[in-house]
Amino acid sequence: MVTMKQMMLVIACLWLFGCAESKTETVILPFSLNFEGQEVTCSSALQVNALTLYIHDLALQELSGQWQKVELDNALNSPWQNESIALLDLAPCQTNQMGLTSVVMKVKPGQYRGVRFRIGVPEALNHQDPQLARAPLDINQLQWHWTVGYKFAYFDLAWREQTVKHHLGSSGCVGNIGDDIQCKYQNRPEIVLPSYQLGQPIKLELRQFFTELPHARCFGKPQDKGCDTLFNLLGLQDAPQRIFRLGA
Amino acid sequence: MRRFALSFALCLGLLALSVWSWNKQQSGQEQQALAELGRHLFYDKRLSANNNLACSDCHQQAYAFADSRRLSFNTHGKAGRRNSLALFNLASYDSFTWANPLQTELAFQALIPLFSDDPVEMAASEIDVLAQNLTLSQYDYAPLFNAAFGDTEISLTRITAALAAFQMTLQSYNSPYDQYLAGNKQALSDEAIAGMVLFESERLGCRRCHGGMNFNQTLDAQGRVQLNEFHNTGLYYSDMGYPESDLGLYEVSFEQSDNGKFRAPSLRNVTLTAPYMHDGSMAHLAQVIGHYSRGGSLNLKGVQGDGRLNPNKSELVSGFGLTEQEKNQLIAFLAALTDSKFIQNPRFSAPNEQANAKLR
Numbered sequence: 184m185v186t187m188k189q190m191m192l193v194i195a196c197l198w199l200f201g202c203a204e205s206k207t208e209t210v211i212l213p214f215s216l217n218f219e220g221q222e223v224t225c226s227s228a229l230q231v232n233a234l235t236l237y238i239h240d241l242a243l244q245e246l247s248g249q250w251q252k253v254e255l256d257n258a259l260n261s262p263w264q265n266e267s268i269a270l271l272d273l274a275p276c277q278t279n280q281m282g283l284t285s286v287v288m289k290v291k292p293g294q295y296r297g298v299r300f301r302i303g304v305p306e307a308l309n310h311q312d313p314q315l316a317r318a319p320l321d322i323n324q325l326q327w328h329w330t331v332g333y334k335f336a337y338f339d340l341a342w343r344e345q346t347v348k349h350h351l352g353s354s355g356c357v358g359n360i361g362d363d364i365q366c367k368y369q370n371r372p373e374i375v376l377p378s379y380q381l382g383q384p385i386k387l388e389l390r391q392f393f394t395e396l397p398h399a400r401c402f403g404k405p406q407d408k409g410c411d412t413l414f415n416l417l418g419l420q421d422a423p424q425r426i427f428r429l430g431a
Numbered sequence: 432m433r434r435f436a437l438s439f440a441l442c443l444g445l446l447a448l449s450v451w452s453w454n455k456q457q458s459g460q461e462q463q464a465l466a467e468l469g470r471h472l473f474y475d476k477r478l479s480a481n482n483n484l485a486c487s488d489c490h491q492q493a494y495a496f497a498d499s500r501r502l503s504f505n506t507h508g509k510a511g512r513r514n515s516l517a518l519f520n521l522a523s524y525d526s527f528t529w530a531n532p533l534q535t536e537l538a539f540q541a542l543i544p545l546f547s548d549d550p551v552e553m554a555a556s557e558i559d560v561l562a563q564n565l566t567l568s569q570y571d572y573a574p575l576f577n578a579a580f581g582d583t584e585i586s587l588t589r590i591t592a593a594l595a596a597f598q599m600t601l602q603s604y605n606s607p608y609d610q611y612l613a614g615n616k617q618a619l620s621d622e623a624i625a626g627m628v629l630f631e632s633e634r635l636g637c638r639r640c641h642g643g644m645n646f647n648q649t650l651d652a653q654g655r656v657q658l659n660e661f662h663n664t665g666l667y668y669s670d671m672g673y674p675e676s677d678l679g680l681y682e683v684s685f686e687q688s689d690n691g692k693f694r695a696p697s698l699r700n701v702t703l704t705a706p707y708m709h710d711g712s713m714a715h716l717a718q719v720i721g722h723y724s725r726g727g728s729l730n731l732k733g734v735q736g737d738g739r740l741n742p743n744k745s746e747l748v749s750g751f752g753l754t755e756q757e758k759n760q761l762i763a764f765l766a767a768l769t770d771s772k773f774i775q776n777p778r779f780s781a782p783n784e785q786a787n788a789k790l791r
Contacts, residue, residue: 312539313542314542314587314588314591315588322557323542323545323546323555323557323558323587324546324548324557326542326546328539328542328543328546328547329531329533329534329543329547329683330533330683331533331534331539350549354685355683355684355685355686356533356683357532357533357684358533359533359535360533360534360535360536360539361536364533367685368685402549404678404682405678405681405682405685406675406678406682
């Protein structure tokens with residue numbers, strides 16, 4: 184028999200839980216593509232055949248300078264994200280969308296001055312058996328089977344006579360499947376954008392991918408000519424990243 | 432009382448034994464059903480994007496499951512960059528493919544030809560579409576999946592497990608050489624025996640990289656088997672080093688010293704698996720022997736440079752003198768490693784559509 188006391192306890196619990204929930208608000212973080220400062224659309228001179236990114240470790244910087252880890256909200260039960268990792272698909276006008284164009288952050292109300300996130304799949308998930316992986320890591324096209332990992336970022340771009348095709352992921356790996364796999368090059372760039380205000384969108388400026396190479400490729404092999412530009416733009420070398428910026 | 436206890440224990444033991452053997456038989460049957468499903472999938476072109484390429488197109492039984500072409504072609508008719516490897520006695524390998532020590536599981540490895548986009552091979556669809564496509568196959572998969580898994584659900588894990596199970600059944604140990612070792616002294620000609628002596632000799636040193644029952648294991652100075660060994664055999668050494676189209680193990684490991692290293696494949700059925708080397712650059716065994724005799728190749732495939740001078744070249748490829756007669760003897764021995772029963776075994780052949788239809 185349920186006593187009054189027990190009922191009260193349940194109600195109190197629910198109330199407390201609900202209260203804890205309401206301590207965060209949801210804020211949308213949209214992503215989009217720019218080319219020479221202009222928004223990329225279906226009719227842009229730049230053709231985006233594919234552009235996907237895995238992102239994780241999202242955090243906001245408080246005015247004090249302290250970084251607050253941010254969980255992703257998945258109220259809509261999207262197949263392209265879970266609480267900790269999201270798959271972005273930023274190619275415009277697609278028939279088969281393979282990811283999100285924005286993520287929903289669970290944010291503690293307050294003022295912030297910066298946002299940061301990491302591109303890639305966290306190490307703990309990167310070498311799992313992809314056949315058993317849960318969304319959004321269950322997509323064959325983004326699994327990098329020959330390195331037993333994932334394509335953290337996937338670029339397939341064309342402009343005028345030039346093409347850019349990049350697969351970014353951890354490389355130089357040794358170990359056994361199902362056991363421990365260690366990689367010499369993690370290749371998970373951290374993107375830090377200062378002076379961020381809640382609600383601001385993030386833009387990727389793609390013009391810089393087109394260099395003097397007519398067909399730039401980085402498919403994770405040491406001889407690939409396009410890797411230097413890719414790594415440099417993403418801030419994997421000594422200089423900071425030059426792709427991501429905050430929009431108005 | 433004691434007798435009772437004894438017979439009770441005996442009964443219990445017998446019972447356990449029969450349960451154990453029933454289980455074993457049961458799991459044996461499951462394994463068989465899994466391999467049989469895998470055989471159908473292996474021969475099914477519907478695993479590829481254009482329904483025109485099966486595993487068996489690049490791994491043909493007549494060539495010991497290699498394909499006789501210099502390079503294999505993908506579902507779009509485009510040549511890849513490597514020569515198809517033969518498939519047999521796969522348990523004797525620590526890893527699969529030409530130069531990737533990460534590929535230690537056959538089921539996982541199957542994902543590469545199915546889904547790779549660099550290079551594109553079969554370009555299979557995501558599993559929902561693939562499963563749909565398999566329902567249009569000439570083979571009826573429902574009873575096959577049912578026999579292997581107890582229900583008819585088609586999943587990627589099941590497909591790759593079945594493909595792996597079938598490939599593990601490809602056993603080839605019935606060459607004239609095996610018959611000779613088993614006591615049939617008539618199985619090898621005198622010429623082949625002379626070739627065997629040369630093959631085993633320190634002078635030629637073939638066994639250093641082609642050791643063990645399957646001629647694919649590297650042995651160290653003490654004769655111990657080394658795992659996952661890859662070698663640069665001095666095929667190329669141009670101004671660029673190795674041709675950039677394929678740098679072998681270096682592409683996976685990012686270790687400069689691995690540049691140009693590839694696996695030492697088994698020499699069983701070697702007369703069936705021409706052309707040779709990771710890039711199919713050698714058409715005949717005589718050319719391969721010439722390469723090892725010289726200790727490296729000069730201007731192979733028109734790539735200027737002397738592979739003998741490649742700084743990454745294995746010290747085991749040091750060259751040896753060989754007369755024309757000895758060369759022929761060596762070839763006669765290598766030919767005696769061919770298992771003609773293996774390439775005719777109907778258990779490994781394309782499944783019969785009609786036989787399958789009767790199952791329904």
